[in-house]
Amino acid sequence: MTTKPAPKIQRGKRRRSLEYHDSIWGYCFIMPMFLGFLVITIAPIIATFVFSLTDKNMLRPDTTFVGLKNYADLLSDPIFQATVRQTLQFTLLLLPANVIISLLLASLLKDKFKGCGFFRTAIFTPVVISVTVWGVLWRYIFQTDNGLVNSLLKMVGIQGPQWLFNTTLAIPVSVFVTLVKGIGMNMVIFIAALQDVPTEYMEAAALDGASKPRRFFSITLPCISPSIFLVLILTTINSLRVFAQIKALTNGGPGTASYVMVYYIYQMAFGSYKFGLASAASVILFLIIVLLTVLQWNMRKRWVYHED
Amino acid sequence: MKKTISLFLVLAMLLAALSACGDGGSATSNPPAGGNTDTPASSAPTDSPSGDPVELTISIWGDEARAAAFTESLADFCAANNCTVTINTCAVADYYDKLSTQLGAGTASDVFWVADSKEGTYISGGWCANLRDVLEADAAWDIGDFYENVLERTDYIGDGGIYGVPFSFGVRAIFWNKTLFEAAGVKTPAECVADGTWTYETMFDLGSQINAYDSAKIGVRLWPVGNIGNAINDFADIWRAYGTDIVNSNSTEFTLDSEGGIKSTQLVYDAMFKQNAHAKPGDDTAFLSGNVAMARDVFSYMRNIAEGSVDFEWDIVPQPYGDAGKDGPLYTGYAYWCANANGDHVELASKLIRYITSSEKQLEWCGTFLTPRASVMTSDTLLNRGEGYPSPESIKAAFVDSVDERGLTGYTATADWTLFQTTAEQYHELIWAGSYSVEDGIAALKEASQQYLNR
Structure with a gap:
């Protein structure tokens, strides 16, 4: 026992x-x-x-600790201030346009019909193209004298602007090129989300006499809100980190009119070899991204369906 | 216990990984102290102790075909010095990012190319070895054959050293489309040269007539305007033709805010926006397309056209004159062979540079690179390029006689020359974008850029 x-x-x-x-x-x-x-x-x-706390220069042997001097220099640098503004402008233009247009395209292409495969493929294809190739291609399309856009405008008697050499147009044109490149991915995410919306809800709402817009805003949107949240987060982060399109399209110009954060960091690191300053700018970009992501994450509780 | 063992494992593997990342103390990224003396490595034997061939690494911009051609060209040197060469190529757009990173990390090649716009940064940073002793050790190398001051101008440190040997210089000529001029019935650049009316004003006037004949055609393209890239390179010839420049001879003062500087810059602005004579900013139409009547480019561009199967006839003429006439010197940039002062085989690398920059070798490469050696510039090999190229007389007039007549100068690059160039480029772009008038843009550029000049 x-x-x-x-x-x-x-x-x-x-x-x-x-x-x-x-x-x-x-x-x-x-x-x-x-x-x-x-x-x-x-x-x-x-x-x-x-x-970021040193004066590290890639081509100089000595590195000294400078504390927060790099941050102070950056915050008082008018070019950096303009760069932050331009980066936020880029994000604010891209974000709503990307979400609305990709959702619209997904709504149009979620159901199967003759030719829908072609349209889905055509819209998704830019996603898999190299971003540099994409940028160079659009630079030729937006050429001033013999670019496709201005040649078409010339055919109808309009003298096109210098799309890439205009301080007002440089950022919007870059946003447009980025939008067309990335919209396919978001469209696919939305198509998958839209196809998961229970049809019973829609049928019940239709029987109750709900109009199509009412069904969209009261049923579809809440049901796909987790996907919208995902797209918002990803698009925000990617737009704050945009670089290759700017490098290929405008090279930051004219002047510094299309400088964005990562381009500024690149210029500091590889144009001026000031790694300390570039690192400080990287840390600031990191903090901006973290701040915006945390903000979006906390706000999700108010509008994202299926979340606590 | 479990946690302890796990932690131990993590630390052990981390340590192993970090050890593997180390270089065993054999390399350092620090340049030689003061930047003006050879490192101890420079006196190290060039043969490996085992008798195995030493591997020399070379970084150049270009493609694999160029690397293969250099490897072949260096075969005799390798055989004589018991070494092999490995040539790393890179697109020119990424070249300096890569080279700087490698130098900083202590992994740069033994030999590398540097253009004059960057040489001030690299040489004053101490990354380039002094080649003078090795070059002077061979009398046949003939140091006096080089154009005046072209070797001495690499002495940024002031110790009398030669820190790079030029393999290419960039005097430019005007390439013109004979077929297009004939179709438009416009007086040709060759006729203007012959009757002594070949000035910038005339050139832009011809360009305007070409555009009036066909608005899809571009009269003049002085530089790849799609992205200006380097305003100083782009404008130097014009400024000098009008008796001025962006900086004084030792790059201590900004001088473009002179009458000639404003006039010459305004001339180009008007050619773009008032005369429709010059390609507008943001346009990349190439001369090769046949849609550009006149384009300025370097010697090696002839090969691009000759091998490009273009469907039009073309020729070259010297660059036009400005108000300064024959007293306006032509601008050139230089590209140099440099030896990594911090490399493992500095002496052998220096010998390789001496070998590849000998007059025989530079003659071998003159189809690709125009070398500032008198013996090369007057050789039949350079002038008789063969079928598909302009006549020897045209080549001589455009690339040799024009230099003899007007002279040739580069810039004294400062340590911050890259920043100066970037700033100059930014303000020129703002002028083209209409944010500044020419005069105000130049004034703003002066204020923004003075800090990057020699102090």
């Missing part, structure tokens, strides 16, 4: 031993990924924070 509990203890020990044994192997298996994450992601982030 007294020996009966012993096997239970042994079984428990063996189980724990097996769990322990498995967990060790588990850690070993994730270790390469974890180390890669540390070395490729975490270490550069830490290095960026550290460099």
